[in-house]
Structures are given as C-alpha cells and as structure tokens.
Amino acid sequence: MTGRRIACWETLSCRVQCFASHSGVRAVVFSFARARQFDAQFERLRRAFSRCLSGEAGIVLVEGAVGCGKTYALEAVTAQAAKAGALVLKAYGSSADPAPLDTLRQLLDSPRLPKATADRLRRALDHGALGAAGLLETAGSATPGVPLTQVQGAREFRAALYELAAREPVVICVDELQCVDGLSLQYLLYLATRSHAAKLLMVFAQATDSEQKDAVFNTELLRQPNFQRVRLERLSWEETARLLTTRLGLPDSTDVSYNWYEVSGGNPLLLRALMDDYRTGGVPPLPHHAVDPVVGDMFVQAVLTCVYRSGHTVSRLAEGIAVLGASASPDLLARLLGLGPVGIQRGVAALAGAGLIDGLAFRDPSVEAAVLEDMEPGARLDMNRRAAVLLHQGGGATLAVARHLLAAQSADEPWAVPLLRDAAQQALAEDDAPLAVACLELAYAACDDEELRASIRIGTAGIMWRLNPSASERLLEEPLAALRAERLPASHIGRLIELLLAHGRIEEARCAIGRLNAVMNSAAPTPLSQFRMTARWAQEAGATDTDAQDPGTPERAPGDAPRQGPDGGAFHAPSPSSHRPSSLSTITAAFTGFFGGGEREESPVAAAERVLEVSPLTDATFESIVNSVNALVYAGRPDKAAPWCDSLMEEAESRRSPGWRAIFASIRAEIALRQGNLVESAAYATTALEIVPGRDGSVFIGGPLASQILAYTAMGKYDTAARQLSRPVPEALFRSIYGLGYTRARGRYYLATNRFNAALGEFLMAGKLAQHWELDQPAMLPWRSDAAEAWLALGEREKAATLVSEQLSRIGAGDSRVRGVSLRLLAAAGDHEHRSRLLGQAVEELQCSGDRLELARALDDLGCALRTSGDHGRADAITGRAWQMAKECGAAELCARIRLDSGLDPGDPRQVVQTVRGPLGAKTTVHPSLGSKLSESETRVAALAVDGYTNREIAANLYITISTVEQHLTRVYRKLNIRSRQQLPSALRAEVDEIA
Structure with missing residues (x-):
C-alpha cells in the first residue's frame, strides 16, 4: 500500500474502533440497523449466541460489500456477548501478506484469556507454523502428505479452545475473512467442522465478491448443520x-x-x-x-479504503476504470489488466456492491480522481500509455486516445503525432482550447521533423490567442529565431507574418516579408500594407461615405446554421476556412476585394458588417472578425462597432476563451474613448489587463494601457495616469502597432500636465513610426492634430496650422471625428475673424461623430469665441451645454477649465442658462422669472416645447432620450401648476432664429 492508503486505513480503523467502543455504540448501530431494515438478520445473530450459551456451537458468516456494516454488526454482537459474560476473542484479516497463522495469534491478545489457555494456544500455533508449507486435513480425514506437525497443531488448538468453552461461553470473531492468511483459514476450518456440542460461537465477516484465499473454506462451511449466513445490503x-x-x-x-x-x-x-x-x-x-x-477528505479516505480492502484484483480493476474513464468496457479492461472474464465480472460486482460504480463509471468524479491520485505514478503512466495503444488499435475516439497520450506524457508511437494534431482540431471544435494546446505541445515534443515542428509551433501560437495573447506572442519567438537563421520553411512564413501583424509586431513582420520576398524571388516585392488591413481601413474610411446602404443578406448555402447578431437577426456562417488567407496571393486578393478593389464596390463599413454577419467566431475567422470590428471603429462608426464588440465579448466568455475576450475588451475600451465615455473606457481596459496572466511581457498590454492612460488623463486623474505610465512595458512594444497608441497616450499625459516639449516629441515620434510602417492615417493615429495642440501650447500657431491643414488634406468625407478635431484646432491657430465659423463647422462634424468629449471641447471653444465677440447670451448657453456634456463624460479637468474660463458655474441651478442651442440649429431665449422656477434641464426642455418642438425633436436637440423629455415636462407642469404643453405660459414664448 502507498502511504496514503496506509493513512486512510489507519484513520478509518481508529474511527471504527472508537465508534465501536463508544458507550452508545449499540444504539447507533441499531439506528443504522432499523434504517436498513435488517433487524431480522441481527436477531439471527442474537439467537445463535443464545444457543451458544446453552452448549450448542454455532457458525455465522456475515457477508456484504465493503463499507456496508459488517464490522458494525460484529461489534454489536461482541458487545452483547461480553455483557452476557462470554469470553470474546477477536481477529482481523490484513490486506498485507501476513505470516502463517498471524491472524489467529491476534486471538491471544484478549486480556480475559486465561494465561494457561493462552500459553497452550501459543504452543499449538508455534507447532503448526513449523509445517507451514503443508496442507491440513479437511472435513475430518487426513490428507496424504500433510506434515504431522500441522495436524498436531490444529488438534491442540481445537482442544485448548474446547476445554475453555466447557467452562464459559466463547465467541470468536474474525473480521475481513477474505484477507486472512491461508493457514489460519485451515485452522479455523478444522475448528468449525469439529465443533458441535460446545459453548462456542464463531462469527466471520467477509466482503462479497472478494478474492478468496481458500476456495474450499466457504464450501465446507455450507456443509455444517450449525452454519448460518447473514447478508447485509446497501441503503436504499x-x-x-x-x-x-x-x-x-x-x-x-x-x-x-x-x-x-x-x-x-x-x-x-x-x-x-x-x-x-x-x-x-x-x-x-x-x-x-x-x-x-x-465531498471532503473523509469521503476520499473512505473511498480508497473500500477499494483496497476489496482485494488486489478489485483494486486493479478500479484503477483500470479510473484510467479508461468513459472508454471503459469489459473487453478493454480485460486486455488492459490481463484479467479473464470471470475476474472482471467478479470485480465489477464487488465495486457495484460497494456503491462505488454505476455500470462501468464511478458514481462521482471525486471517486475517480481519488483512485487516480492514489496510484503509483509510474504505474499510472504505463497504464495510460497501454490504454492509448489499445484504444487506437480498437478504433477508439481520437480525443479519447489523445487524452491517454497526454496522461502518459508519451507520444512515441508512429501514429501519435498525426493523431494529436487531429485531436487538437476536434478540441477546438468543442471550445476546449487548453486541451488543443496540450495536444500540440506533446506532438511538438515528440516530433523530429523540422518543418512539421515549425507548423505545430505556429499553429499553437494561433490557438493560444483564445487563452492568453501574451503566451501566444511568446510562442512566436522560436519561429522568429528560425526565420532569422533562414531555417523556417517558406510554407510557414506567410502564417508567421499574419500572427506577427495580429500581435502588432510591425518591425518583425517587415523583416519576415523581406525574407518571404527573397524566398519567392518576387520581381515586385510585397508591401506591408498588402498584409495589413489596418492601413486600408483608415485609407478607405477617409474617402468613402460611411452611410452607404448595407449589403443584402448573403445567399444561404445548404446546411448553413443561422447565427444571431447583436440586433437579434439571424445570419449564416460559411466554412471557417473561407476567411483565413493561406498564401500571399489569397491575402492580397481577399484584402483587395474587402475594400472595394475587386468586383464588389463596398464601403469599409458595409464590407466590415458583411464579414461580421457571416463569420462565426472561430480560430480561423478570429483575425478577420477583429479586423472588421476595427474597421468600423476607424471608419468613424463606433456606434456600430460597440454592439458587435459586446456580443463577441459575451460569446468569448461563454466559450471559455479569455484571450479573445481580453482583445475585444481592449477594442471596447478604444470605442468608449471615441464616444467620450471615459469611465467606461478605463473599466474595459482594466478588464482586458486583468483577464490575461503574465501580461507584462507582451506588447498586447500597450493597447488597453493606452486607453487607460488617455481616459484617466481626460478625467483629470493625473496621479492614476502616472501610475499606469510607470508600469514596466517590454522594449518590443515600441516596435509594434500598440506602441503607437501608447506613445500617443504618453504624449497626451505630458500635454495635460504642461510638459509641452515632451508631449510634442512623443507625437512626432509616433508620426514618424506610422509613416515608416505605412500606417500614417489620421483615423488610426491623429498625431498631427496632437502635435498641433502642443505647438499651440508653445505659441507656435503657424506650425500648428500647417500640421492641421495637412491632416485635413489626408481625410475624406467619412471621418467626421478627426475633421471636427482638426477644424477646432485650425480655428485656435487662425485669426478671430473666422474662428466662430470654423468652430461651428467643428461642432457639426463632432455631433455626427458621436464623440461627446470632443464635442464638449468644441462647444467650449465656440462659447469662448462668442463671448469674445460680445454674444454673451449664446456664449453662456453653449458653455453651459459644454460643461454638462463634459460632466457626463467624466472629464472633471475640462469641467474645471470651463468654469474657470467662463466665470460661470453651470452646475449652480441659480445661474439659469438663457440660451439653448442644439444640433438642429435652433436658438431659444427663456424668460428669467419663469426660468428661475425650473432646473437647467427643465428650462431647456420647456423652452423648446413652447415653440412647438415634438418630444423627439427636443430629445435630438438636447442629446437626451424621449423618456427623459417626458419626465422633464411632467416636472415642469407640476412646478407651473399646469396639465399640458398647451398651457405653457406665453412668457416662455421664445424667439427661434437660425444660427449663422
């Protein structure tokens, strides 16, 4: 037995003995007895003892599965016998190999046994031990060849006990009869077959369906007229x-x-x-x-005790069932364990009788786990290896064979590596990425073909995206080293480039493309932009109308299963392989068609949505799905990207893919930033960073970290932003696309904390890298407007205007967000004459973009411009709206600056906003006396309602929901003591003019 088995046995033995010796043992045992309805069986034991008192010998065999109460029953009988004055002698069989007659020597330990009788019994046992190699006579006749010492010892043993039983009742109890040594069984049988008229009761207990040391023993007991059998069953x-x-x-x-x-x-x-x-x-x-x-330690110990007290064959069978798991069958168990059908049948019956198994499966996973853990490590590995071979030979399921190979930590068979690769694909189909990775890792360790090893390692890196982007990135180091040493097969370079770009590692991807061009001897070298969709997103977004009509639903192929999009509509998924480029030509063709260079002319938004609608989330489509969500973001449609991203995050979580969820959370953080939701952005970025362990060694952290820094900086939480900036990042970050965003975020922090030269250096460095990597698109990285803002802070208005003008020339009609920011900065860099007009245009563009934070900044600048020109009424209204919007965004720093610059306190309800301006171009003036009764928001709503605006139009003007409009009007009616908008007083009649 292992140490754990011994500990389990000793623990339970002590508990049983303590339990039996407790003063209330019989009450407890009888409680179990009544619950188990074996009062009749216990009554048979009591009557057998009564006959013993009257001078009639008896033999009782108590049988039952391990753990079903045999020991409790024996303890109850012996307790009653001792109370009645009988001499009780006890012995226990042992699963260890005992020396001959060791079991019977336990009978001599009773303190009530007279010394003379004990000495006589000891001499008899010593005498018999001399001929331990022989056999005893059975059923009263001497067996030829039996040593005379054996017969003499058995006779002396019987005579001593008979002499004792003539004076007082004697009860001999032997528990675990199936574990008693063979010679002790022969002595007991000699005693049992010759004891008829004596005050002697022999009570044996053994487990049913157990291995017998002596097959004759039970048969001979059946022949005795004074023999009884008591069967104990499990509880219902x-x-x-x-x-x-x-x-x-x-x-x-x-x-x-x-x-x-x-x-x-x-x-x-x-x-x-x-x-x-x-x-x-x-x-x-x-x-x-x-x-x-x-299920705790006591249950586990009890399980192991039941298993190993059932005998060697049964315990081996339990181990075989635990190893094979769902693949277990009688035939497979027989071949695995080298047992015959009878042995398998008997062992299964023993385990089932003990309630451990149902069919050929353990009733509870903890039982299987306990048996596996208790096996000798070497034996467990060998059994798993042989199970894998047997299952493979019998045509077993691929995943089942793979699990045994993994458990055996061996893949030496010639078929093992291909099988493990197939198993990885099946595991992915079942969303079990850890199993897929484990299969590929074992296949990699067992493979000696260099090209195949490279394929396996790159494939593992792709799958690891599901679990941990950082780990996926680390797996690329070996293929990169092989690429630098010119040992990476050309067939794998394209996929390596895709993964490098997916991780944002632009510099390594450029080197890999150079190597690919050299291997292919291409006359026209492949540019980076043909591999990278990001550059094309931004380029096309700037030149295409993003409000293009959505394409029609693609034709459904036979057998396609519908999938739900974020709006609840059904769509259908093509083959997963249809979105994974496998070569340079297919990559180029796919990207060209995606962005309108092929036969279909679609806007980036329409093309991205089409991909999202027809693509299930799989390893094969993951990159194209991420690219499509990013396409919506960089095309200026974060409102469309957000629900897709939310849906994909939920799906990734439900499919146990934390790596995917981290990536979508990072994108969601950027979406929230582009909508001006600072608190939401920081929360999503934190989620992305917390999901992935070991993230500090990966360039991936640059994305969510940049969003955190930008969000905290815009909130005015500079200490928090500084703590994020102080986190260590890998040097490789600044050779990756994530480094662009991180550098920009660092520059925005420097700008907000008045380190203008440092900020300018960060922005210019980011711009230089973007140009070098062919990613210089304002939709992705508006570094020119960032640098212009730094130049303005340094008093260099002309340089700022040059940069902003250049940025405006690089964007098309679709990028309203970047255009709005650029127009705001162009107004700041220009003269006062055109400032209000440019800021008005900036406000209109930013209203379309959905970025409330940038809109608040533009409104604040417009308010300042109007105040400078003397239009204080409009200036105060616009400033108040800018403050309110900045507050809703969580931009405390901007709120404070607005209050400081305007001299107003927009948060004070006593300072009523006198002018309301909305995106419909309306200006409304409110009477102060009535306005003083209403809150700022109520005043705005009432001013537009009295002029005949519908609730929907009011909501559009004030950027609130229709429900909010209705609530405000209800409160207005109550405060003014009226019932409807028709009763609004004429004093609220406003003058509505078009804003120039």
Missing part, C-alpha cells in the same frame, strides 16, 4: 433520506436524499464519511433549498 434512497433527517436534520426531501444517495451509492461507510465532511464544511440547511453533499 428512502433509508438514506431517513438517516439524513434523523442524524443531520436535513429536510425530508426526495431531491436531497437522491443527491446524497447518488454520491454514496447507499454505502453506509461512504454516507457516514459524507456526513462528517458536511459537518466540517457544509452550510446550514435553508428551508425549501436543496442541500448538496460535501
């Missing part, structure tokens, strides 16, 4: 329920008892262990709530 679920109610106070519920019965199998020992574990770690039962059993 009704009896389990009664015990749970009486012993634990659990509710008398079928559901409760059934759960406990399913785990314990009705085995009293296992049920008692579950009760002990529940008392230790369970929670008090609540009314009308299910109470589940708690």
Whole structure:
C-alpha cells in the first residue's frame, strides 16, 4: 500500500474502533440497523449466541460489500456477548501478506484469556507454523502428505479452545475473512467442522465478491448443520433520506436524499464519511433549498479504503476504470489488466456492491480522481500509455486516445503525432482550447521533423490567442529565431507574418516579408500594407461615405446554421476556412476585394458588417472578425462597432476563451474613448489587463494601457495616469502597432500636465513610426492634430496650422471625428475673424461623430469665441451645454477649465442658462422669472416645447432620450401648476432664429 492508503486505513480503523467502543455504540448501530431494515438478520445473530450459551456451537458468516456494516454488526454482537459474560476473542484479516497463522495469534491478545489457555494456544500455533508449507486435513480425514506437525497443531488448538468453552461461553470473531492468511483459514476450518456440542460461537465477516484465499473454506462451511449466513445490503434512497433527517436534520426531501444517495451509492461507510465532511464544511440547511453533499477528505479516505480492502484484483480493476474513464468496457479492461472474464465480472460486482460504480463509471468524479491520485505514478503512466495503444488499435475516439497520450506524457508511437494534431482540431471544435494546446505541445515534443515542428509551433501560437495573447506572442519567438537563421520553411512564413501583424509586431513582420520576398524571388516585392488591413481601413474610411446602404443578406448555402447578431437577426456562417488567407496571393486578393478593389464596390463599413454577419467566431475567422470590428471603429462608426464588440465579448466568455475576450475588451475600451465615455473606457481596459496572466511581457498590454492612460488623463486623474505610465512595458512594444497608441497616450499625459516639449516629441515620434510602417492615417493615429495642440501650447500657431491643414488634406468625407478635431484646432491657430465659423463647422462634424468629449471641447471653444465677440447670451448657453456634456463624460479637468474660463458655474441651478442651442440649429431665449422656477434641464426642455418642438425633436436637440423629455415636462407642469404643453405660459414664448 502507498502511504496514503496506509493513512486512510489507519484513520478509518481508529474511527471504527472508537465508534465501536463508544458507550452508545449499540444504539447507533441499531439506528443504522432499523434504517436498513435488517433487524431480522441481527436477531439471527442474537439467537445463535443464545444457543451458544446453552452448549450448542454455532457458525455465522456475515457477508456484504465493503463499507456496508459488517464490522458494525460484529461489534454489536461482541458487545452483547461480553455483557452476557462470554469470553470474546477477536481477529482481523490484513490486506498485507501476513505470516502463517498471524491472524489467529491476534486471538491471544484478549486480556480475559486465561494465561494457561493462552500459553497452550501459543504452543499449538508455534507447532503448526513449523509445517507451514503443508496442507491440513479437511472435513475430518487426513490428507496424504500433510506434515504431522500441522495436524498436531490444529488438534491442540481445537482442544485448548474446547476445554475453555466447557467452562464459559466463547465467541470468536474474525473480521475481513477474505484477507486472512491461508493457514489460519485451515485452522479455523478444522475448528468449525469439529465443533458441535460446545459453548462456542464463531462469527466471520467477509466482503462479497472478494478474492478468496481458500476456495474450499466457504464450501465446507455450507456443509455444517450449525452454519448460518447473514447478508447485509446497501441503503436504499428512502433509508438514506431517513438517516439524513434523523442524524443531520436535513429536510425530508426526495431531491436531497437522491443527491446524497447518488454520491454514496447507499454505502453506509461512504454516507457516514459524507456526513462528517458536511459537518466540517457544509452550510446550514435553508428551508425549501436543496442541500448538496460535501465531498471532503473523509469521503476520499473512505473511498480508497473500500477499494483496497476489496482485494488486489478489485483494486486493479478500479484503477483500470479510473484510467479508461468513459472508454471503459469489459473487453478493454480485460486486455488492459490481463484479467479473464470471470475476474472482471467478479470485480465489477464487488465495486457495484460497494456503491462505488454505476455500470462501468464511478458514481462521482471525486471517486475517480481519488483512485487516480492514489496510484503509483509510474504505474499510472504505463497504464495510460497501454490504454492509448489499445484504444487506437480498437478504433477508439481520437480525443479519447489523445487524452491517454497526454496522461502518459508519451507520444512515441508512429501514429501519435498525426493523431494529436487531429485531436487538437476536434478540441477546438468543442471550445476546449487548453486541451488543443496540450495536444500540440506533446506532438511538438515528440516530433523530429523540422518543418512539421515549425507548423505545430505556429499553429499553437494561433490557438493560444483564445487563452492568453501574451503566451501566444511568446510562442512566436522560436519561429522568429528560425526565420532569422533562414531555417523556417517558406510554407510557414506567410502564417508567421499574419500572427506577427495580429500581435502588432510591425518591425518583425517587415523583416519576415523581406525574407518571404527573397524566398519567392518576387520581381515586385510585397508591401506591408498588402498584409495589413489596418492601413486600408483608415485609407478607405477617409474617402468613402460611411452611410452607404448595407449589403443584402448573403445567399444561404445548404446546411448553413443561422447565427444571431447583436440586433437579434439571424445570419449564416460559411466554412471557417473561407476567411483565413493561406498564401500571399489569397491575402492580397481577399484584402483587395474587402475594400472595394475587386468586383464588389463596398464601403469599409458595409464590407466590415458583411464579414461580421457571416463569420462565426472561430480560430480561423478570429483575425478577420477583429479586423472588421476595427474597421468600423476607424471608419468613424463606433456606434456600430460597440454592439458587435459586446456580443463577441459575451460569446468569448461563454466559450471559455479569455484571450479573445481580453482583445475585444481592449477594442471596447478604444470605442468608449471615441464616444467620450471615459469611465467606461478605463473599466474595459482594466478588464482586458486583468483577464490575461503574465501580461507584462507582451506588447498586447500597450493597447488597453493606452486607453487607460488617455481616459484617466481626460478625467483629470493625473496621479492614476502616472501610475499606469510607470508600469514596466517590454522594449518590443515600441516596435509594434500598440506602441503607437501608447506613445500617443504618453504624449497626451505630458500635454495635460504642461510638459509641452515632451508631449510634442512623443507625437512626432509616433508620426514618424506610422509613416515608416505605412500606417500614417489620421483615423488610426491623429498625431498631427496632437502635435498641433502642443505647438499651440508653445505659441507656435503657424506650425500648428500647417500640421492641421495637412491632416485635413489626408481625410475624406467619412471621418467626421478627426475633421471636427482638426477644424477646432485650425480655428485656435487662425485669426478671430473666422474662428466662430470654423468652430461651428467643428461642432457639426463632432455631433455626427458621436464623440461627446470632443464635442464638449468644441462647444467650449465656440462659447469662448462668442463671448469674445460680445454674444454673451449664446456664449453662456453653449458653455453651459459644454460643461454638462463634459460632466457626463467624466472629464472633471475640462469641467474645471470651463468654469474657470467662463466665470460661470453651470452646475449652480441659480445661474439659469438663457440660451439653448442644439444640433438642429435652433436658438431659444427663456424668460428669467419663469426660468428661475425650473432646473437647467427643465428650462431647456420647456423652452423648446413652447415653440412647438415634438418630444423627439427636443430629445435630438438636447442629446437626451424621449423618456427623459417626458419626465422633464411632467416636472415642469407640476412646478407651473399646469396639465399640458398647451398651457405653457406665453412668457416662455421664445424667439427661434437660425444660427449663422
């Protein structure tokens, strides 16, 4: 036995002995007896003892599965016998290989045994041990060849006990009969077959369906007229329920008892262990709530005890069932363990009788886990290896064979590597990415073909995206080293480039493309932009109308299954392979067609949405899905990208793909930034960073980290932003696309904290890298407007205007956000004459973009410009709206600056905004006396309502929902003591003019 088995045995033995020696043992045992309805069997034991008192010898064999109460029954009988004055002699069989007659020597340990009798019995046993190699005569006749010392020893043993039983009743109890040594069995049989008229009761207990040391023993007992057999069965679920109610106070519920019965199998020992574990770690039962059993150490120990007390064959069978799991069958078990059909049948019956298995499966996963953990490590590895071979030979399931190879930590068979690669694909189909990665790792370790190893390693990196982008990135180091040494096969360079670009590692991707061009001897070298969709997103977004009509639903192929989009509409997925470029030509063709260079002329928004609608989230489509979501973001449609991103985050979580979820959370953080939702952006970025372990060694952290820094900076939380900037980042970050965003975020922090030269250096460095990598598109990285802002802070208006004008020339009609920011900065760099007009245009562009934070900045600048020109009424209204919008965005720093620059306190309800201006171009003036009764928001709503605007139009003007408009009007009616908008006083009649 292993140390754990010995510990389990000793622990339970001590508990049983303490339990038996407790003053209330019979009450407890009888409680179990009544619950198990074996009063009749116990009465037979009592009557046998009564006959013993009257001088009639008796033999009782108590049988039952391990743990079903045999020991409890023996203890109850011996307790009653001792109380009646009988001499009780006890012995226990041992699963270890005992020396001959060791079991019977335990009978001499009784303190009530007279010394003379003990000495006589000891001499008899010593005498018999001299001829331990021989056989005893059975059934009263001497067997030829049996050593005379054996016969003499058995006779002396019987004579000593008969002489003792003539004086007082003697009860001999032998537990675990199936483990008693063979010679002790022969002595007991000699005693049993010659004891008819004596005050002697022999009570044996053995496990049913167990291995017998002597097959003749039970047969000979059956021949004796004074023999009785008592069979103890497992508890039913009704009896389990009664015990749970009486012993634990659990509710008398079928559901409760059934759960406990399913785990314990009705085995009293296992049920008692579950009760002990529940008392230790369970929670008090609540009314009308299910109470589940708690599987703890006592239950595990009890399980192992039941297994290993059932004998060597049964314990091996239990190990075989645990190793094979769902693949277990009688034939496979026989071949794995080298057992015959009879041995398998007997062992299965023993385990089933003990309530450990149902069919050929353990009742509870913890039982299987306990058996596996207790196996000798070497034996477990060897059994798993042989199980893999047998399953493969028998045409077993690929994943089942792969699991055994993984458990065996071996893939030496010639078929193992291909099988593991197939198993990885099947595991991915079941969304079990950890299993897929484990299969590929083992295949990689067992493979000696360099090209195949490269394929496996790159494939593993692609799959690892699901789990951990950082780990996926680290897996690329080996293929990169092979590429630099010119050892990477050309067939794998294209996929390596895709993964490098997916990780944003632009410099390494450029080197890989150079190597690919050299290998292919291409007359026209492949540019980076043909591999990278990002540059094309921005380029096309700037020149294409993003409000193009959505394409029609693609034609459904036979057998395609519908998939739900974020709006609940059904769409259909093509083959996963249709979105994974496999060569340079297919990559180029796919990207050209995607962005309108092929036969279909579509806007980036329409093309991106089409990909998202027809692509299921798989490893093959993941990159194109990420690219498509980013396409919506960089095309100026974060409102369309957000629901897709939310849906994809939920799907990634439900499919156990934390790496995917981290990437979509990072994109969602950028989307929130582009909408002006600073708190939301920081939260999504934090989610992305927390999901992925070991993230500090990856360039991936640059994305969410940049969003955090930008969000905290815009909030005015400069200390928090500084802490994020102080986090260590890998040097490789600044050779990746994530480094662009991180550098920009650092520059924005420097700009906000008045380090203008440092900020300018960051922006110019980011711009230089973007140009070098062919990614210089304002939609992706508006570094020119950032640098212009720094130049303005340094007093260099002309340089700022030059940069902004250049940026304006590089964007098309679709990028309203960048255009709005650029126009605002152009107004700041120009003279006062055209400032209001440019800022008005900036406001209109930013209203279309959906970026509330940039709109607040533009409104604030417009308010300042109007105040400078003397239009204080409009200036105060616009400034108030800018402050309110900045507050909603969480931009405390901008709110404070607006208050400081305007001299107003827009948050003070006493300072009523006198002018309301909305995106419809309306200006409304409100009477102060009536306005003083209303809040700022109520005043705005009432001013437009009295002029005949509908609730929908009011909502559009003031950037609020229709429901909010209705609530404001309800409060206005109450404060003014009116019932409808028709009763609004004429004093609220406003003058509505077009804004020039």
